[in-house]
Amino acid sequence: MASPTLSPCLVNTPNGHIPASQRIPAIARPFVSDRARETLDLLEKFVEEECIPADAVFQQQLGRTTAERFTNHPQIIEDLKTKAQRLGLWNMFLPKNHFKDQGAGFSNLEYGLMAECLGRSDTANEATNCSAPDTGNMEVFAKYGTDEQKRRWLDPLLKGRIRSAFLMTEPQVASSDAKNIELSIRRDGEDYVLNGQKWWSSGAGDTRAKVFLVMGKSDPTNPDPYKQQTVIALPSDTPGITIKRMLSVLGYDDAPHGHGHVFFDNVRVHQRNVILGQGRGFEVVQGRLGPGRIHHAMRSVGAAEKALEYFLARINDPRKKPFGKQLSEHGIMLERVARSRIEIDAARLAVLNAAIMIDQGNAKDARKEIAEVKVQVPAMLIDVIDRAIQAHGGGGVSQDFPLANMFAGARTMRIVDGPDEVHILQLGRNENKRGTVLLGKIEAQKKKTEDLFRQYNVVQRDPLQLDRRSGSVAKL
Numbered sequence: 001m002a003s004p005t006l007s008p009c010l011v012n013t014p015n016g017h018i019p020a021s022q023r024i025p026a027i028a029r030p031f032v033s034d035r036a037r038e039t040l041d042l043l044e045k046f047v048e049e050e051c052i053p054a055d056a057v058f059q060q061q062l063g064r065t066t067a068e069r070f071t072n073h074p075q076i077i078e079d080l081k082t083k084a085q086r087l088g089l090w091n092m093f094l095p096k097n098h099f100k101d102q103g104a105g106f107s108n109l110e111y112g113l114m115a116e117c118l119g120r121s122d123t124a125n126e127a128t129n130c131s132a133p134d135t136g137n138m139e140v141f142a143k144y145g146t147d148e149q150k151r152r153w154l155d156p157l158l159k160g161r162i163r164s165a166f167l168m169t170e171p172q173v174a175s176s177d178a179k180n181i182e183l184s185i186r187r188d189g190e191d192y193v194l195n196g197q198k199w200w201s202s203g204a205g206d207t208r209a210k211v212f213l214v215m216g217k218s219d220p221t222n223p224d225p226y227k228q229q230t231v232i233a234l235p236s237d238t239p240g241i242t243i244k245r246m247l248s249v250l251g252y253d254d255a256p257h258g259h260g261h262v263f264f265d266n267v268r269v270h271q272r273n274v275i276l277g278q279g280r281g282f283e284v285v286q287g288r289l290g291p292g293r294i295h296h297a298m299r300s301v302g303a304a305e306k307a308l309e310y311f312l313a314r315i316n317d318p319r320k321k322p323f324g325k326q327l328s329e330h331g332i333m334l335e336r337v338a339r340s341r342i343e344i345d346a347a348r349l350a351v352l353n354a355a356i357m358i359d360q361g362n363a364k365d366a367r368k369e370i371a372e373v374k375v376q377v378p379a380m381l382i383d384v385i386d387r388a389i390q391a392h393g394g395g396g397v398s399q400d401f402p403l404a405n406m407f408a409g410a411r412t413m414r415i416v417d418g419p420d421e422v423h424i425l426q427l428g429r430n431e432n433k434r435g436t437v438l439l440g441k442i443e444a445q446k447k448k449t450e451d452l453f454r455q456y457n458v459v460q461r462d463p464l465q466l467d468r469r470s471g472s473v474a475k476l
């Protein structure tokens with residue numbers, strides 16, 4: 001039994017609580033500092049005892065109407081942020097090998113373990129200032145921003161005083177190929193003028209989002225299609241911006257953060273707001289999306305663990321006895337539990353491996369590993385949540401449990417930051433480059449085998465060869 005002094009919110013085994021630092025996979029332990037281990041345990045306690053119980057209160061405080069849900073700012077989130085800062089649980093996401101001055105000094109691997117904790121709660125990410133799209137946007141400003149851009153936007157973002165949005169996808173084109181993006185960014189003297197539309201604009205619904213990072217086409221006639229795009233930092237109160245509507249995710253609105261459909265009508269912004277330089281949009285976006293993809297995967301592992309907990313709790317509920325037996329006594333349920341455990345653990349190892357690869361180089365050096373987890377982890381998460389939903393019956397697809405909402409979020413992970421098809425195709429192409437070489441290798445090995453048969457005067461014969469005939473051959 002658990003110790004009577006242990007918080008019931010932390011119990012995770014029949015014998016009590018095994019801290020997160022003791023659950024780090026053996027292959028990753030040599031890369032985790034003592035300070036990171038201490039922070040991980042502190043974060044787990046904060047998420048389990050403070051954030052998860054606050055999730056439902058946060059949703060209630062948002063209100064009911066669309067206007068309320070995208071205007072209200074629940075006090076509970078500010079209270080959680082105050083507690084997190086007091087505990088030192090703040091800005092853990094900026095990796096120390098690339099951002100020595102701005103972040104908390106952890107590696108991608110160390111943050112990966114922490115992000116797994118964060119992925120278990122709706123409020124934990126914002127409470128610790130580790131929310132998307134702010135994390136990716138802060139990395140852009142930290143990596144590519146001018147001193148003025150950092151002072152104006154990075155500093156207040158790091159302090160949690162404002163939020164931000166990221167605007168890339170467009171409804172009228174196939175945005176999975178970013179070369180198709182059409183929003184016009186036209187030079188006019190010292191300004192740029194923006195015209196067009198964006199949707200799935202993450203964070204655009206939040207009134208605290210004071211800066212939008214917008215990708216558009218600034219040089220459509222450039223012979224290099226990867227130099228036609230520019231990313232620009234746009235104050236959200238700039239005249240000419242209309243947030244037309246918010247988009248739902250399988251019926252959920254993700255308020256107050258949301259995903260906006262935004263229109264630009266002669267929106268004028270000074271050239272000093274350009275990120276890195278005109279025509280370098282692809283460079284900026286690739287620098288942003290690599291770490292962002294891995295952050296999604298890290299959080300998704302945590303969400304899968306939460307779904308498995310709900311699954312296990314459900315099948316051990318003594319009130320649920322279909323056909324006279326508790327759900328856990330039905331073999332099919334235990335098989336699903338086992339498969340979930342295997343898939344979660346495999347996904348975690350793949351994510352941590354990708355994080356180590358980034359730590360030892362950069363996101364570009366880990367493109368294969370990032371692409372692999374981008375495909376693997378959302379599929380795993382969907383399957384685990386689906387099993388938990390099935391065990392809950394009608395309740396699983398209702399608002400009475402968090403599983404339906406989790407499923408909606410999990411399903412988007414197969415689309416955001418590049419759909420599965422893009423990563424699978426690229427992985428397949430790169431892997432296939434070895435085909436001709438491997439064909440030659442196999443043929444060379446066969447030739448070597450033939451030479452060895454001759455050298456040792458051995459007749460090459462199929463060990464299962466029989467040459468058995470029935471009767472004699474008839475004579476004509």
